[in-house]
Amino acid sequence: MTLLVFIFLLAFVQARSSDGKYFTSSPLLGPRQVTGLLYGSVTVKCFYQATKVNRHDRKYWCKESTRQCSTIISSNGYLSREYEGRATITDFPDYGLFTIEILGLRKSDMGTYKCGIGINNKLFFRVKLDVSEDSVIPEEAQLFYIKQQGAVTITCDFGNLYGTARKYLCRMTENQCSTVIDASGNVNPSYKGRVLLNHNEAPGSFNIFMTQLKRQDSGLYLCGAGWYGISGETKELNIHIYEEPLLSKGNAEQPLVKGVLDGSVSVECYYDPKGNVTLKYLCKWRKNGCTQLINNFGDVLDSYEGRIVMHDNPENGTFTVILNQLQETDAGYYWCMTDGEQEKKSTTELKIIEGQPNLKGLKEINIVAGSPLSLTCSYPCKYYSYNKYWCKWKNTACDPLSSYELNQTGLVVNCDKDSRILSLNFDHVAPSDQGWYWCGVKYEGRYGETMAVYLRIEGAFQGSEDAPDAESNRDAAILGIDSRLRKSKIATGVENPTESPAEHNNSKVLLSVLIPLGVMFLLLATIFALVKFKIFKNSDRVSVASYRTNISMTDFENASQYGAKDNACMEEAHETQLGEINEYAITTGSPKEAPKSTKRGSKEEAEMAYSTFLLNSESISATSS
Template structure:
């Protein structure tokens, strides 16, 4: 009973599930040609037959024969034989590199109707294909189906053109079946489930023309297709496409599905003919309306994939690998391996993203300052102990390996601490040129495995560490500058200290003893003058006026301006009074009293205030002269300073 139930269940399984395992009977024949050809009386016909381009088939005999009740009589062969009844009107051409034989028959007659075979070898032995030839009186000849001979797991591109009037019409490809024509793909975005990720419809440069590419062709893809515009059976035009699949001798059996862990990386391996020289290899992501290019061997990388996708080419075994890391949920889908050769096999891979824990771990972003030491770390699990490990610097053209022996990377060291299971990339002194993407990865037997992408961000220039001697030089230079910027006659509480510091920093080291005596005398003078200055300042505040200077308002003593005018008007440092032009008048006096009364008033107020003012001003001038390096006899103070204060304005 159990066996009967099992057989009963098997009867419900669809034949579609087993079709991919065993090729259809029609597809098992490696030689393929048109099912039906048409010709006109007195016209000609050309028949193209395909065969696997193996070494044996390339050099074997090709023939065209006509079937009879007993056998197939040879009409023409590649050995040079031609049947007497076809002398001068039948020929055969062989193209072994492409695996194609072409038969041409001219001066057709109604008697040429019948069934023929194109084949390889001395007899049929299953390496032949039947072709039916029909002759009509015309005037028009039915259009034959276009043939496409595709290797198993290979790719095919079918092109159709229906004129400029069909540009705005719906374009489609459907497959003929008993129930009708099953839609495979159209410009409305509808794609058959079995062809999702494998079929791509694109508009050609010629208006009204389009092409359909199918990758990963399997046995069940063989059959008759229709490409057209409009809707099948209702409106528009169609064209027959006959697709045949054969099993090649060196078909790469790569995985059609690739699984990647979210946040980790994945490698997509693409195959090509190593004997050919391709100017373009690239990987694109399949979409309903096209295939978006991600990376090319020319250096192009799509913006959103910058730093996380790289191509590694291996011409020795005819593969190029595309590594993609920092996987996201949006990365899932179908990816196509492409070249610029139309006949080259195009393959598609489905990428699935799953949740999990990445094997390689480390900081994905590192910030460093110029000149500092930086370590980029990459921890790996025990399963990668036997793998080769590497660090490389990413660019649009690939990922350049970094190693301790690489002289082109000074200051870079790669070492692996097996105890901590960490691969470390060290920069002894990082520079702005080091900024960019770095990859840590593993590989084995020439195949690239998991990778980790790290972005190194280098901050601006590091602050220079100043030498103490340079700091002393900067201090002395800064001490001189304020003496030129601030009027010497202004009453600053730290004026004496600044002057002393200026004098100390400007004297030569050999005169340190003399400088010590001078500083001691100056210190005593500061103490005496401090008391006098306090009395002077108190009286000065009483008669201060509110003066506007630019946008500021402040209390400034009128005597400050007088001191500036009288003692601070010299522009030439260390210049004697006799060498400077004396300015007359005092533009700051605003009183309406006569000159004489003003002089009397000023003279009456001199007293102790004027003495303190003169003593303080003389001290400032002397200190300033010492700071400027002037000899004592060349003091900028006027020799006859006192008479200038006799009331003459």
């Protein structure tokens, strides 16, 4: 008696499991009931676990009776005579699906059927087929067969009549339908971060996204407009989650990542590289939607500029998103999204924990344009064998510069393994160098921790014409010449503002030599003028005038021969000084009459003084040349 009760309970549980209302571990799943119009057609979808055995095993469709289940059609080629020309079976082993289609429905086709795999009639589920004479087929529960850790997209459309009504998804239990998510932002705690509700453009239409699905998520759901049991409409959704034994650990989604303040994390997302995937993006989950942060077209949310980047790797069907300079508000759920197949959507939770970043350096640097610079990034011993890199951030990528690589802008990446410092060296920074720079590590092709630093260029100038002449300013300070004197030199032609740097340096050297010589020459000229003045006091006006004429002519000829015109500034100074001395000698009072013997003696002294003057002039001219 006990054995009979046990068998009855087992059969009851199996029957209840097959209706989709309760969790079932059956590797097969299909609709609980299908309905077709009389003389019309019906299609039944049978999902199975796509193992190697199941993909190649026999699939069948049989009708139950009180004694047995008579085969209608099988994938081995069998077809019942009663269903010739009316029944077909098609297997899709790559998708874990086979379909049964029946044409020309009759009243006698009504009944209970089995959709199964194998030859021993042990792996199956039951389907009830109903044939209706009405003109409209009642809507059936939509079936979803999803592997564990996978995702599903559900579209619910209730038309314009429910355009403004409340939209929701709930899960059926024995007596009620518990809300999973609704348009007001109410989310069941067990689905937090794993479910989204997005409105479509058409009124009354919306999408439900579910990801990181678990075995316990299997069951019967309703998507609806209005309020369950009170008003509006609903649609049945039968979701079955199966375990994928062949799922490798390397392809499993990351359910959780941890990061520290000011540190970084990376999220690896998967997609089918052979599929028609054009859009890939990462979004941050919120109760009323999912905010897109970055996509593969280079669109980046403004508040994440400089601290998020996407690396796409089509060869293995992954894209990695790195988030930098973590803040407390970054904690939450992040979704990997594509516009390809539905099961390539996943979610990752980010938690901010206590700790310090492993990569350390300045987070912001202000520097004057034209200055040399070295950006440094220190790393711990555990990253000693990792690949280290520097890169300049862009919204589309942050391509690493290899160690010791010299690029076109003169940037050099250097790694000092003794001090564990990775540096990025600039010969001189330019306005175009302003922006974000990332220091990071890689291991076996995977991106690891990163550190971001912002470089701000101050005092930027557009070209060399606007650059300050620092060397000229230093020389002016040494000579005691301020900027106003320098401007007056340019105005008078002493300094040429358009001369080349080499010509400018040569002029300064020549000027530093000629100025002392000019001072010495002025001193000698003053002494000579005093001597002349004493002599001219005792000479008559005619003798002095004729003698002055002889002296001034000879003086200028000698000055011309010894290159006095080599410097225009020095030539003007000499001419002015000599002119002042002569004018002073002519306009003085008339000398008194003297005996002839005195005149002869004065003339001889004057000739001796003049000879001495010429000798000194020749010596000075030779030295200056």
